[in-house]
Amino acid sequence: MPQTVHPDHKQIVTADVVLLTVVEGRLAVGLLTRENEPFAGRGALIGGYVHADKDRDTDATAARVLRDKTGLEGFFIEQLATFSGPKRDPRGWSISVAYLALTPLQRLTNVLGEASRVSLVPVDQARDLPFDHGEILAAAVGRLRSKGAYSTLPARLLPEVFTLTELQATYQIALGVPRIDKSSFRRKLNELALIEPVEGLRAETGGRQAQLYRLRQEISVFERRL
């Protein structure tokens, strides 16, 4: 905490959100085409200045920025890390609090038309991002991979109600593993009481209809890995 007089440098303080979802079986990141310099016309993470007068804290900044740019609210979002330095922004020394947000693709369908500035790019194709956004994206994917193994984070990539096969597929995509054993996966979900069945079945294509489930808690972290 400050011991000396407040220095009169004007600092650039921003929040940047890595919005992740699943598109055609692959993890994808929401990018916003920049209107202003620097890097006008390029796709960048969804971010904006912290407004000390409006924002309760940087968490509120992140939520506000997401709302302003997508028109949607209620995303799952958590703080990731803070990035800073003189070179990450060509305008000078800057500091950015980065956030990880997850959403089902279904929520975004209205936002993705031709007119929209939001685009979804598979994370392994999102190279050469402006600023240090490549580094921030890598941190976000790393967080999802590591924390996803012992939490219900990946379920936030699905709608509230889902089948167990969908959930397993989502875990495989989020964690980047080729195959999770069906039987083990289900047994652990039950033992840890992570899910509960809801009324209704669903058949994706021909075949037996699947039971629908939802999470019992918004988010759970546990000891064992899935």
Next chain:
Amino acid sequence: MPQTVHPDHKQIVTADVVLLTVVEGRLAVGLLTRENEPFAGRGALIGGYVHADKDRDTDATAARVLRDKTGLEGFFIEQLATFSGPKRDPRGWSISVAYLALTPLQRLTNVLGEASRVSLVPVDQARDLPFDHGEILAAAVGRLRSKGAYSTLPARLLPEVFTLTELQATYQIALGVPRIDKSSFRRKLNELALIEPVEGLRAETGGRQAQLYRLRQEISVFERRL
């Protein structure tokens, strides 16, 4: 990232370090007696303003602040989280990047005299800290507890060379568990190749002399828990 014009609010940007060590078998935090208002005379986390002209990034701020206030360098340090809001500092809206630092007590002995402003307080007695430092301290202890279970973080509370009994005791303190099984603990250290013996033995009190060891890597993170 910024889409609009840079707002002309002047933001208070600081770094705060939670310096942890072990004193008489308990986890303790290094506090600095504040010289200036607000909260002059009270013990607070070790922190200071980010200097955009001097600091490469906030990591450098944290390292510089630790060096300035303790006279020592080379601490283990990692970013924890960022805290912000209008009320955490009575002077107005502020943002602070918090860091976790670990050190063996031995390194601090010269810094702890009567003349020094640094004091070590057991973490469970450090109540009513100024600003939101209580919350930051809790986050730091939480990080040590959770990450310590599957990494060599707690070893940073010991000097470079240590006995296995010392290491086990340190893990127990850092993780807040009453008893780790001696045999299991040692077997895992070996299987994961985390440690290597160095020349020399040590006898703490009467009894057999203990082999000395050091870490094979600066810091390791692994799958299994200890």
Next chain:
DNA sequence: ACAAAAGTGTTGTGTATACACCCATGG
């Protein structure tokens, strides 16, 4: 009846915990 997808059971392999025991050293 067959294909496709949902859902369950079983078995071997490995990892963890508890506990018992042996070893070296100082008084």
Next chain:
DNA sequence: CCATGGGTGTATACACAACACTTTTGT
């Protein structure tokens, strides 16, 4: 030779991954 702490072995229970098998639905 006994107390103290260092160091090792083993048995039991538990968790995990692999795989085989049964059930339900659409065509």
